Amino acid sequence: KFTAEYWAVNKSSSTTDGKWIKFDTDIYDGRYKAQYGSNEVSINCLTGAFLVDKLTIGFLPEKMTSDELYIGVFGKQLFEVQPSNEKDTYITKHGYHTDGRVHYEFNYNNYSHRLTIQERHNQTNKRFELIPSNCFEKELPDIFISNYSHWKNENTGEIEFRPRCFQDSNFLTDKHYTLTIKTELIKTKHMGTTQVLINQSSSFFKTFFERFFIRLDDAPYVYMLRDIIWENAKAKLGAVIHIHLSRLGIAFRD
Numbered sequence: 001k002f003t004a005e006y007w008a009v010n011k012s013s014s015t016t017d018g019k020w021i022k023f024d025t026d027i028y029d030g031r032y033k034a035q036y037g038s039n040e041v042s043i044n045c046l047t048g049a050f051l052v053d054k055l056t057i058g059f060l061p062e063k064m065t066s067d068e069l070y071i072g073v074f075g076k077q078l079f080e081v082q083p084s085n086e087k088d089t090y091i092t093k094h095g096y097h098t099d100g101r102v103h104y105e106f107n108y109n110n111y112s113h114r115l116t117i118q119e120r121h122n123q124t125n126k127r128f129e130l131i132p133s134n135c136f137e138k139e140l141p142d143i144f145i146s147n148y149s150h151w152k153n154e155n156t157g158e159i160e161f162r163p164r165c166f167q168d169s170n171f172l173t174d175k176h177y178t179l180t181i182k183t184e185l186i187k188t189k190h191m192g193t194t195q196v197l198i199n200q201s202s203s204f205f206k207t208f209f210e211r212f213f214i215r216l217d218d219a220p221y222v223y224m225l226r227d228i229i230w231e232n233a234k235a236k237l238g239a240v241i242h243i244h245l246s247r248l249g250i251a252f253r254d
Helices: 002-006 068-074 142-146 203-212
Strands: 031-036 039-044 050-052 080-083 089-092 102-109 114-121 126-131 148-153 158-163 177-180 185-190 193-197 222-231 234-245 250-253
Touching: 068 114, 142 148, 203 222
Parallel strands: none
Antiparallel strands: 031 039, 039 050, 080 089, 089 102, 102 114, 114 126, 126 148, 148 158, 158 177, 177 185, 185 193, 193 222, 222 234, 234 250
């Protein structure tokens, strides 16, 4: 129970209990340790020091907090962190959002100079990875890149388009769009109707854009959605097209 309370990794139900043993047989020695997988957890009952792999609670290194991926979502947020159960990885000491059951994990690969950020949901064991926005620069309209943070569900493979700022009160629940990697479809719900984004590289989009909207704005600032309708319990694309010019703030239906 103690470890589950003070080490964020062990708050997951999938982590097994470790057996605590004394460092020394001396009755006045207040140091105990336990093994949790590959991690050694220890406590000094006299000083109150709690260590994971001989490291105390601290803050993320500057090379992580200055990374564009971190700044884009977390801004100047400072997290108290502990070593995770994975090599060269830190996990937030405290849980965040409404129920306080969500922790963030940070890993910096010194070889590739790449920061990886994961979101761990201890209650459901779900994991999400923050995807760099530049991964979509040649694939999606500008508003889908600049207005959202993108989180890949490691269990389902879906990518959630969430608020840009971590401190948004609806950060976990406000999923404007979802991208299903298998089908390559981006879906949203508007007034109860499911819509899909029309691929900008498709001949349909190019023809429609060049015929009607090229004089109004550039292609990255134009996107088109199509309703999904149901007939005989089968989903199919509807005839209505919703055209949005995000930079001009205007929309059309066709």
